[in-house]
Amino acid sequence: MVEQLHRTGGVMFRGSGSATPQRSISNTELGQRVETSDDWIRSRTGIAARRVIGADESLGELSGLAAERALAMAGWSADSLDLILLATSTPDDLFGSAPRLQARIGAVNAAAFDLTAACSGFLFAVVTAAQYLRSGAMQRILVVGADQLSRWVDWDDRRSCVLFGDAAGAVVMEASDEQDDLQGFLLRSDGGRGAVLQLPQSSERAPLVGDASHQRGGFEPIQMNGQEVYKFAVREVPAILEALLQKTETQADSLDWLLLHQANQRILDAVAERFSIPNEKVLSNLAHYxxxxAATIPLMLDEAVRDGRIEPGHRIASSGFGAGLSWGAALLRWSGPA
Structure with a gap:
């Protein structure tokens, strides 16, 4: 388990942004493609609709919009950034999409690289960014979580295609000697269970020369054992959150918000019940997206900041979990613009 062992400097969250595709596909519409229904999907997942990137949109465009909105909230210019971390498992370019994002927003002074940890990616990226800021090596960092899972869904598999959508969300963080908005974190991975949720390479091979062959590039659709993923989440997420609250000497009733990866409403409800957190403190937009x-946490965060639910000084317990398998928890404080 990776955890925060000591503090040097602190970090502050100064702005958030998000972007979603224009096209929303309802459960009823999806029922025209596969044998399913609105009632079947809602009762098992809490999902009513999802957004899918259209022919005139791209993941890079959504990432850029989310980034620009986060910078605008903070009142920062893009050229003041030192680093861009793009958490994604579905890049536009397998060599890395973060440099293209850097160019798109004009962050001419920033280094940029991708970070892949699937549904845990945003939280892992925030923790990574904090280390650069705390060390004094950097002053301002943009973290984006963005995924286009519609590329890799088997749209004829009614068990999995109903679950996923496309979006991008972002935060901007800066170093601080005054306070620390990342008040604690724990990160975990277990590759031994990774096969229950994966997006594996295609095994197709083609002749090369003589008796040699080469593997063709490409990936299979998302493969998921839904029952095992659900059991993993309802067991590990409460456990890591409880460990984090104990480590930071935080009482659950002192939290302003619970912000979990938006995978299944039943998971959100189970975790909230475990800590006796009332429903009105559980952030959820799963029904719409x-x-x-990697986009779920920053997308939900940005919506709640912009509609006034999350205010400066609010404390948020967050957890990301998913493929890898990977999972983590963080205790956050929202500062907002200076």
């Missing part, structure tokens, strides 16, 4: 992987 489905599971957008």
């Amino acid at each position: 489905g599971n957008t992987s």
